[in-house]
Amino acid sequence: MDVSEIIIPGDTPGTEWRLPVLRFKGRDPKAPRTYIQAALHAGELPGTVLLHFLCERLRQAESEGGIAGDITIVPQANPIGAAQSHFGELQGRFDLGSRTNFNRDFPLISLVDRATLIEDLDDYPATDRLKRQLLHMALAADLVLDLHCDDESLQYAYIDEAFWPEAADLAAALDMEAVLLSDGESSAFEEAVGFAWKYQVPGERQSRLPGKLSVTVELRGKRDVDPVLAKKDADGLWRFLVTRGIVSGETAAVTFSGPAVPLDNVEIVRAPAGGTVLFHRNIGERIAEGDLLMTIITRPGQPGGIDLHAPQDGLILTRTSDRLVRRRGDLMKIACDSPSSVSRKAGALEN
Incomplete structure (x- = not known):
């Protein structure tokens, strides 16, 4: 060597x-x-x-x-x-x-x-x-x-x-x-x-x-x-x-x-608001459209919270290790059989 x-x-x-x-x-x-x-x-x-x-x-x-x-x-x-x-x-x-x-x-x-x-x-x-x-x-x-x-x-x-x-x-x-x-x-x-x-x-x-x-x-x-x-x-x-x-x-x-899927078939779940995220599903799990993925607690101690559901069937590939998340932050990637309904620019998935 x-x-x-x-x-x-x-x-x-x-x-x-x-x-x-x-x-x-x-x-x-x-x-x-x-x-x-x-x-x-x-x-x-x-x-x-x-x-x-x-x-x-x-x-x-x-x-x-x-x-x-x-x-x-x-x-x-x-x-x-x-x-x-x-x-x-x-x-x-x-x-x-x-x-x-x-x-x-x-x-x-x-x-x-x-x-x-x-x-x-x-x-x-x-x-x-x-x-x-x-x-x-x-x-x-x-x-x-x-x-x-x-x-x-x-x-x-x-x-x-x-x-x-x-x-x-x-x-x-x-x-x-x-x-x-x-x-x-x-x-x-x-x-x-x-x-x-x-x-x-x-x-x-x-x-x-x-x-x-x-x-x-x-x-x-x-x-x-x-x-x-x-x-x-x-x-x-x-x-x-x-x-x-x-x-x-x-x-x-x-x-x-x-699975081997194009980048267009990757659903990236983003936070609609900042708060504390509670994940209900883990990496490696196969999920179905509509499954509850996570809840964001935006006002601790007060009623409410934001539930996020699976946009389509797929395999949970990644999720963030952060638990205090920012608005529009990437929370999860899901590899799917069909293209996402969210259009993607050519190139990398994220910065």
Whole structure:
């Protein structure tokens, strides 16, 4: 295992950020190249501990000549966000300086322009330098996995329709409970990778990308930082690498049995008013149209409250861990068989 650091100078004197990069050299130049990163949202750590345990297996495989394809791993992809605290609370999702989501505004370029990402880096602020160097590394690979987590959540993934159903092997290996098929229309990291591949020839869009994969994996919720779960997920990711011929090994064939639905089929339940939320249903439950999902107590101690019901049948995928909620705040995502009646703009589901 080769360990190096990318140094990102800060925007103020005396400040710099260090980004550790772990590389495993493959023996077969024709095998797929893999890039995996975690904690782009700096407070989302299930992927970091997954990679900690996965690297144990990779080091053993490397010593035995069992790695076919090059593997690059960035276990904590956002040292800038990891250093941001506000009144004692980590602020790892949004850059405090620009108020931009760390997983948005990645450059949308053609693959042939990859080298331009790291040209004239001093012209950019630190957060953009970080994003450009992460994307530059990823675009050298064939398989790109961006490991995140949600709030309270099942295991699921955002996968561009250009990679489906070929990517069902990843969903099966990681025992995902759902897949959300994205439209590739945002500037999130994994969609910026897909954009570069789709427009490998500038101006000519490819709709299918066989042998390629760029995906956001949601490893349950923020509090699911657990050695048992992390080792289970590391085993699942190892199975995927075996299946794709990146590492040597044997593994039993598994199939993905969960729903795979377009983003238009995701119902996002939002708070019509602020207050204390009482959930009546949990993640992983299948609900029917009209089922009582939650009650918002807007005036504690006084009569009344707001009951929210299921807009259609579906699987509860996520819910907020907050119990004091704001007006229009996202409370729950439900994966459904039919499109939502609420129109959605192209791109990411939420900021």
